[in-house]
Amino acid sequence: MSIYVNKDTRVIVQGITGKQGAFHTEKMLEYGTAVVGGVTPGKGGQKLLDVPVFNTVYDAVKNTGANASVIYVPPKFAADSIIEAIDAGIQIIVCITEGIPVLDMARVKHYLDGSSSRLIGPNCPGIITPGQCKIGIMPGYIHIPGHVGVISRSGTLTYEAVKQLSDRGIGQSTVVGIGGDPIRGTGFLDCLKAFEADPETCAVVLNGEIGGSGEEEAASFIRTMTKPVAAFIGGQSAPAGKRMGHAGAIISGGKGTASGKIAALREAGAEVAMTPDQIGASLVRALEKRGIRPSEL
Amino acid sequence: MKIHEYQAKEMLASYGAPVPRGIPAKTVDQAYEAASKFGSCVVKAQVHSGGRGKAGGVKFAETPEKARSVAEAMLGMKLITKQTGPEGKIVRQLLISEAVDVEREFYLSITGDSERAGLVIVASAAGGTEIEETAKEHPEAIVQIPVSVIEGFKSYQGIRAAEVLGLEGDLQKQLISLLGKLVKLYLEKDCSLVEINPLVQTTDGKLLCLDAKVNFDDNALFRHPELAPMRDINEEDPKEYSASLSDLNYVSLDGDIGCLVNGAGLAMATMDIIKNFGGSPANFLDVGGSATTERVKSAFEIILSDGNVKAIFVNIFGGIMKCDIIAEGLVQATRDMGLSIPVVVRLEGTNVDLGRKIIEDSGLAIIAASDMADGARKAIAAAKGVKA
Numbered sequence: 001m002s003i004y005v006n007k008d009t010r011v012i013v014q015g016i017t018g019k020q021g022a023f024h025t026e027k028m029l030e031y032g033t034a035v036v037g038g039v040t041p042g043k044g045g046q047k048l049l050d051v052p053v054f055n056t057v058y059d060a061v062k063n064t065g066a067n068a069s070v071i072y073v074p075p076k077f078a079a080d081s082i083i084e085a086i087d088a089g090i091q092i093i094v095c096i097t098e099g100i101p102v103l104d105m106a107r108v109k110h111y112l113d114g115s116s117s118r119l120i121g122p123n124c125p126g127i128i129t130p131g132q133c134k135i136g137i138m139p140g141y142i143h144i145p146g147h148v149g150v151i152s153r154s155g156t157l158t159y160e161a162v163k164q165l166s167d168r169g170i171g172q173s174t175v176v177g178i179g180g181d182p183i184r185g186t187g188f189l190d191c192l193k194a195f196e197a198d199p200e201t202c203a204v205v206l207n208g209e210i211g212g213s214g215e216e217e218a219a220s221f222i223r224t225m226t227k228p229v230a231a232f233i234g235g236q237s238a239p240a241g242k243r244m245g246h247a248g249a250i251i252s253g254g255k256g257t258a259s260g261k262i263a264a265l266r267e268a269g270a271e272v273a274m275t276p277d278q279i280g281a282s283l284v285r286a287l288e289k290r291g292i293r294p295s296e297l
Numbered sequence: 298m299k300i301h302e303y304q305a306k307e308m309l310a311s312y313g314a315p316v317p318r319g320i321p322a323k324t325v326d327q328a329y330e331a332a333s334k335f336g337s338c339v340v341k342a343q344v345h346s347g348g349r350g351k352a353g354g355v356k357f358a359e360t361p362e363k364a365r366s367v368a369e370a371m372l373g374m375k376l377i378t379k380q381t382g383p384e385g386k387i388v389r390q391l392l393i394s395e396a397v398d399v400e401r402e403f404y405l406s407i408t409g410d411s412e413r414a415g416l417v418i419v420a421s422a423a424g425g426t427e428i429e430e431t432a433k434e435h436p437e438a439i440v441q442i443p444v445s446v447i448e449g450f451k452s453y454q455g456i457r458a459a460e461v462l463g464l465e466g467d468l469q470k471q472l473i474s475l476l477g478k479l480v481k482l483y484l485e486k487d488c489s490l491v492e493i494n495p496l497v498q499t500t501d502g503k504l505l506c507l508d509a510k511v512n513f514d515d516n517a518l519f520r521h522p523e524l525a526p527m528r529d530i531n532e533e534d535p536k537e538y539s540a541s542l543s544d545l546n547y548v549s550l551d552g553d554i555g556c557l558v559n560g561a562g563l564a565m566a567t568m569d570i571i572k573n574f575g576g577s578p579a580n581f582l583d584v585g586g587s588a589t590t591e592r593v594k595s596a597f598e599i600i601l602s603d604g605n606v607k608a609i610f611v612n613i614f615g616g617i618m619k620c621d622i623i624a625e626g627l628v629q630a631t632r633d634m635g636l637s638i639p640v641v642v643r644l645e646g647t648n649v650d651l652g653r654k655i656i657e658d659s660g661l662a663i664i665a666a667s668d669m670a671d672g673a674r675k676a677i678a679a680a681k682g683v684k685a
Binding site: 142180236252 | 433534583669
């Protein structure tokens, strides 16, 4: 088992004929993801890597039975692409695009709330259930199937955490990059609830960072969880008032500091790594505290 | 993107919001001429920073002659405010603003609310002071009123704000009208902040935006070409500005270890580990997911233009970015620029073996690190001039 995506997930790529879209379509196919179609307006009827291209998401869904989509379109068109996927009834929409205007995402978020679709991202590496389905830009080979869920606001830091787990022989159930923007479709809380309910997930790693209050909300749920949680918060050394690359990574008005988030997570019982090289070790400690040996996962 | 007060006020005025009459001035003569139109006036330094008043950047002048001497002293001065840091900002422009008789001061702003995916009006009867301070000392004196990005402004939101500010009758009507205009501006121009501090009630019963700060969402600038000429690069950190031209995410810090990392989260974590191990990062730098050899080179140039940097830590986890590309960029940059300081490189991810081999074969004195912690330790030691 896993959360959100698995071997039955049928994916279409929005922006499949673009440079990024084409490159990652190939990588996803190599990994074994069921990429069943692509969308680029005006290029319907073509094929890319044997994958049929359609003019609209509606056409793609009608012809392929897709239930997930991944968006690689430029920021000015990305909000419309998300709305198109919602209207076509796509269940899991993964938006990789970075740099979408905040007001566009605010409007999308309201549209999303009235639908049955789930959006992952934007500005994220995507989601992977190792050995079954990879949707996004992460290097597939660092993952191994297993029972630890990973949630992260970052891309490369997620890879770092996953590698530390895999190097210890600890596999992952599902790895979700929720993205670095201030307004996102799926948050820490959604993923934690899903992992808590997933019978195949035994523990969770949470990679947070400065800005916003998602980690604090996560902490109040972690308190009630039956599964152990390890965490790392990036940006402990970041100055206040400066945006650290991610649009959402900013300490403003004394809110969103790393120390506040670390304290909230610790208080909730999470094992917090103080440096990023200790993420894997922290998970092992969190497991051992519950009397679980990592090799028994 | 930030703009100057005079630009913000021009924009507010174009939306029909009440602002005092004002004229921007770049020279003492322009300042004198402007002041002659008003009689008594306020001379205001135009720099991208709050706290100008306390730093001596806002001065009252009873006569045009006085305005001339104030302008003379202010133009070219280094204004050091709480927000600029010790390096301060050079005053290159002034706003000569008509003096007004103030009865009461308020705080008013509109900003984004990511939790609700909307906007929020922030109002307080404690005007003139920084809202962060009011929030700390008198949180009860601040009201936050959510506004929907779909529905826009509603008059009941203005009535609530007026109650908090203690405005009744015609003043309440003026506030409702003003808030409607500010929300319209925020939504139409993709702002990230519209702040009026202080908003004042004059002795003749008018609301007036005595100061104004308007910031824009950088991601939305593509649909507002009219805003581009308002950017003042003099106000930006020169290293951050040249980084932005190369599409690099760079933030200048005050340490001595330059960091070159792919991905914002890993870049932040790299600074953290350096600090945690007793070192001090000189910058945040994310080269992005699709860096080319040229981008890696410009990243190096920007890091090296910081005179405090004594060692560089390159921390790469290749996902989309292949390690051999980074390695080639590194080797080329090192050859072209003749690096004079130690460079520690940690490579991981896609094509890592190829990348490591390229660096090894180059014969350059690049220090290899086995993982992030090893790299951080070696960079700290190198910056101190010792071997790890």
